[in-house]
Amino acid sequence: MPELLRLFGLRFFFYSNDHRPxxxxxxxxxxxxxxxxxxxxxxxxxxxxxxxxxxxxxxIKTNKEEFLRKWNEFFKS
Incomplete structure (x- = not known):
């Protein structure tokens, strides 16, 4: 499960087998x-x-573009 960010006790990630959108x-x-x-x-x-x-x-709003870039990079979309 790729971790995107840890901040203020919150962990932001997606699962490697996640689905769109x-x-x-x-x-x-x-x-x-x-x-x-x-x-x-x-x-x-x-x-x-x-x-x-x-x-x-x-x-998420602050890092929206980066998170989307990482999602697309990981899932090659």
Whole structure:
């Protein structure tokens, strides 16, 4: 599972067998969420606190182009 970033106790990654459309998984101490990259939107939340969801969304928006580039590079799309 390629890790993209660790910041403020949150881990941003995707699974090596993930599917389209491009999305990012975010894991924290309390759970995991999944965000679409374009547009940045929480698709699923399994236990992350609201403050962590807001933080994760802001981090993904800031790093959106880089995350998308890494996704496309890894999956060769």
């Amino acid at each position: 491009p999305h990012i998984h975010v894991r924290g101490n309390d759970g995991e969420a999944r965000f679409s990259i374009n547009p940045v939107n929480c698709i699923e939340n399994n236990g992350l606190k609201k403050k962590d969801l807001y933080l994760a969304e802001a981090i």
